Amino acid sequence: xxxxxxxxxxxxxxxxxxxxxxxxxxxxxxxxxxxxxxxxxxxxxxxxxxxxxxxxxxxxxxxxxxxxxxxxxxxxxxxxxxxxxxxxxxxxxxxxxxxxxxxxxxxxxxxxxxxxxxxxxxxxxxxxxxxxxxxxxxxxxxxxxxxxxxxxxxxxxxxxxxxxxxxxxxxxxxxxxxxxxxxxxxxxxxxxxxxxxxxxxxxxxxxxxxxxxxxxxxxxxxxxxxxxxxxxxxxxxxxxxxxxxxxxxxxxxxxxxxxxxxxxxxxxxxxxxxxxxxxxxxxxxxxxxxxxxxxxxxxxxxxxxxxxxxxxxxxxxxxxxxxxxxxxxxxxxxxxxxxxxxxxxxxxxxxxxxxxxxxxxxxxxxxxxxxxxxxxxxxxxxxxxxx
Amino acid sequence: xxxxxxxxxxxxxxxxxxxxxxxxxxxxxxxxxxxxxxxxxxxxxxxxxxxxxxxxxxxxxxxxxxxxxxxxxxxxxxxxxxxxxxxxxxxxxxxxxxxxxxxxxxxxxxxxxxxxxxxxxxxxxxxxxxxxxxxxxxxxxxxxxxxxxxxxxxxxxxxxxxxxxxxxxxxxxxxxxxxxxxxxxxxxxxxxxxxxxxxxxxxxxxxxxxxxxxxxxxxxxxxxxxxxxxxxxxxxxxxxxxxxxxxxxxxxxxxxxxxxxxxxxxxxxxxxxxxxxxxxxxxxxxxxxxxxxxxxxxxxxxxxxxxxxx
Numbered sequence: 019x020x021x022x023x024x025x026x027x028x029x030x031x032x033x034x035x036x037x038x039x040x041x042x043x044x045x046x047x048x049x050x051x052x053x054x055x056x057x058x059x060x061x062x063x064x065x066x067x068x069x070x071x072x073x074x075x076x077x078x079x080x081x082x083x084x085x086x087x088x089x090x091x092x093x094x095x096x097x098x099x100x101x102x103x104x105x106x107x108x109x110x111x112x113x114x115x116x117x118x119x120x121x122x123x124x125x126x127x128x129x130x131x132x133x134x135x136x137x138x139x140x141x142x143x144x145x146x147x148x149x150x151x152x153x154x155x156x157x158x159x160x161x162x163x164x165x166x167x168x169x170x171x172x173x174x175x176x177x178x179x180x181x182x183x184x185x186x187x188x189x190x191x192x193x194x195x196x197x198x199x200x201x202x203x204x205x206x207x208x209x210x211x212x213x214x215x216x217x218x219x220x221x222x223x224x225x226x227x228x229x230x231x232x233x234x235x236x237x238x239x240x241x242x243x244x245x246x247x248x249x250x251x252x253x254x255x256x257x258x259x260x261x262x263x264x265x266x267x268x269x270x271x272x273x274x275x276x277x278x279x280x281x282x283x284x285x286x287x288x289x290x291x292x293x294x295x296x297x298x299x300x301x302x303x304x305x306x307x308x309x310x311x312x313x314x315x316x317x318x319x320x321x322x323x324x325x326x327x328x329x330x331x332x333x334x335x336x337x338x339x340x341x342x343x344x345x346x347x348x349x350x351x352x353x354x355x356x357x358x359x360x361x362x363x364x365x366x367x368x369x370x371x372x373x374x375x376x377x378x379x380x381x382x383x384x385x386x387x388x389x390x391x392x393x394x395x396x397x398x399x400x401x402x403x404x405x
Numbered sequence: 406x407x408x409x410x411x412x413x414x415x416x417x418x419x420x421x422x423x424x425x426x427x428x429x430x431x432x433x434x435x436x437x438x439x440x441x442x443x444x445x446x447x448x449x450x451x452x453x454x455x456x457x458x459x460x461x462x463x464x465x466x467x468x469x470x471x472x473x474x475x476x477x478x479x480x481x482x483x484x485x486x487x488x489x490x491x492x493x494x495x496x497x498x499x500x501x502x503x504x505x506x507x508x509x510x511x512x513x514x515x516x517x518x519x520x521x522x523x524x525x526x527x528x529x530x531x532x533x534x535x536x537x538x539x540x541x542x543x544x545x546x547x548x549x550x551x552x553x554x555x556x557x558x559x560x561x562x563x564x565x566x567x568x569x570x571x572x573x574x575x576x577x578x579x580x581x582x583x584x585x586x587x588x589x590x591x592x593x594x595x596x597x598x599x600x601x602x603x604x605x606x607x608x609x610x611x612x613x614x615x616x617x618x619x620x621x622x623x624x625x626x627x628x629x630x631x632x633x634x635x636x637x638x639x640x641x642x643x644x645x646x647x648x649x650x651x652x653x654x655x656x657x658x659x660x661x662x663x664x665x666x667x668x669x670x671x672x673x674x675x676x677x678x679x680x681x682x683x684x685x686x687x688x689x690x691x692x693x694x695x696x697x698x699x700x701x702x703x704x705x706x707x708x709x710x711x712x713x714x715x
Contacts, residue, residue, distance in 0.1 A: 239499065240492065241496050241498055243462070243496050244492050244555075245496075247462055247490040247492075248485060249486045249514065250513055403462055403463055403481075404463055405463055405464055
């Protein structure tokens, strides 16, 4: 026994079960430390309970009441009853009624609606003549999950619903043809949906972590004290910490999109410059939120947990994993508060639909507002003293 | 002494509490420009808190004053430009090199030629050849030199050094103090907290603080004279036994072992003489009356303040 392990006078050491004894000592210490960190302790309970309640109620893989638009080129009783029947199926909710093809396309392109029903001119007359005209249903197939179940059940449901409305008696077959058109992703390739989504998800995760640890790291390493004693303002600290990672995020986005295009054959139909611009906005928004987290928490463990608290809803409620339109209204409002929701619309729209700024100004504005909000909180939360 | 340009720090009635515990109590002090002011006191006495209030890192609960002529409450930003604060714990970036750390500080303070200023400081610190070494890899003494260099880089008027030499070897400590005297000679005011008596004796003025109260201040000679302490230095055999016997006797305010000798002190000379008389003639003990050392004064003050404030 060396001098160091010599027991305190009057205390024997025991040699047996040394492994268990020492592990036990470590275990007791960890428990004490865990108990002291109140925030982490609360998160252990909060994280699973909150997430479970949130997602258990919010997520719905067979979405209903999907936002739809109708392009009405004739105003007939038959058209009205078809729309009514469609709405009665609970799959569609008609938010817009347009009479112009461009307006119709815009609604689909911007992601405001997932379905568009087109009732062509002379439709009623053609039905009465027995010509079996086509009723066009255009679906935004960039999210195949959301579109497929509605398309799949379209024919049968409409037929049942129309039975009583059509005064032709009991027709042996549909008096018109439903022609579903899966726009933007006719083959319903899931990679076309996943790859643009991954750009947003990966960026959220990495950007958040980068800045979430930045202030707590300074505090834990003791460098914050001398930083605060120097003439630098909170805004200056924030910009200094965010800007380098904008570049990092940009490289990352470039990499993912490059691989998506090269390996998975995902198209970039829209303007690359617009994509880069809005991606930069999204990256900065996430960095600001991460930085805000870092001004609120007390240590790096809490920063990680808080980032998870933000990241999980971002994946689940943004429309990345499950159709956004399928969630209950309250969950959709929650989703609108997440930058990823808006970026997913932007990135899918630009890459797959060739959307322009005109289609996307709402989501771009939402991102900018979220960024400004996060930055304001961060700057006010940043403590200029050690009080 | 009142106000004017001759005073670097002038504060009155500073009080600061943390969670209901008063760490600094009604503290007033004045530090002359160009002087080295030593701040002494036991651990947890409020030295660090006072220093942090002076450089604007903490807001006092009450009290007021000026630092370099700026109000400590309202002009914290202006004070920060003129003050170099060296924290107790090494607070430069461990994962940046010596040069990068200095350039960072130089840029933060807006020096026109950050690279040049860093280069000059490296030369002055004697760190040439180590400029690309990571700060975290430096030895304790070099880290402390670098930290001092970083503080003085922006040409401050006041240096606040919080236990700068803790855990540094004697040679490095001596070099460090030579540097501080050189800086003071250039007109810089230095407030330095320390536990070392030899360092206290190198200060122009000292203040002793315990349990948040400033107990005494002045030059070393003044502080010793003010204590009105008489000290006997005893050498010989079984000093541990003697210490136990003398402790608590009337007139004996302090019994403290110093290496191979024992210091027995009291403020009331007559009572002290009377109490030690029975042991004066004991075989193997040599008694020698002396003036107290600074350490005697402080240990006695600390013992007394413990009774008063705890």
